[in-house]
Each structure stands twice: as structure tokens, then as C-alpha cells.
Amino acid sequence: MGGDDTGGRFALLEHTSPKGLSAALHVHSQEDEAWWIVDGRLRFTIGDDDHRVERGAFLYVPRGVRHRIVVESDRATMLTMVTPAGLEEFLLGLDPDQTADELEAQARRYGVTMLERPGGQERP
Secondary structure (H helix, E strand, O other), rough: OHHHHHHOOEEEEEOOOOEEEEEEEEEEEEEEEEEEEEEEEEEEEEEEEEEEEOOOOEEEEEEOOEEEEEEOOOEEEEEEEEEEEOHHHHHHOOOOOOOOHHHHHHHHHOOEEEEEEOOOOOOO
């Protein structure tokens, strides 16, 4: 469900990710983000805190708070909500073959600042 369906108020996406998939440490300037874990085990870093979560967990990150996500189980399914809508276009446009530089440029267009490179490497 995208922003076109909600008048731009929020977007809700369901997605399944494989083990090891990681959203490198980053921060959003324009939206809040929340996840409901449908299945699997993940590690979230939110601010300075690490959270290991499983099915049924709900996490919320307000804009301006740095966070990272790593899938620890064989796969994980989650519902991701962003408010206001818009970031779903970035998430749906991600390409696993993108270079780190391409990903960072795309993220900047959506007000996302990457604080580390994909794979958890600190930015130079």
C-alpha cells in the first residue's frame, strides 16, 4: 500500500529478505519508520541500542534516529511502515546489483543519509 492509496499519509510494505541481508547504518530526515516482524529473527540497532527480535515484535524509529537492520535467520518477513509516504519508492527501487556509490546517491534523493557503507563498513 503506497502513498497514492493513503493520500501520502503513510506506506505499508510486506517483504521477505534472506539471511545476511543488511540495511547499513543510516538515518532518515523526512519520515518515521516502523516494522512488525511476521517471521524470522533480526538484529536492529536503533541509536546506541541493539535489539534481537523475532516473530511478533514491533519496532519504531522516529526520523533523525540512526538505525541498522540485519537478517539473522534463514529469511525474515516483515511489514514496514513509513510515515509520511514516499520512502516506499526508494525501497521498491533498490537493486541488488547497485554499487555502494549508486545506493548512496539514490538514498540522498530520498533524504536518507548513509552512515556506513553496505556490509557495515564505515564510510571513508
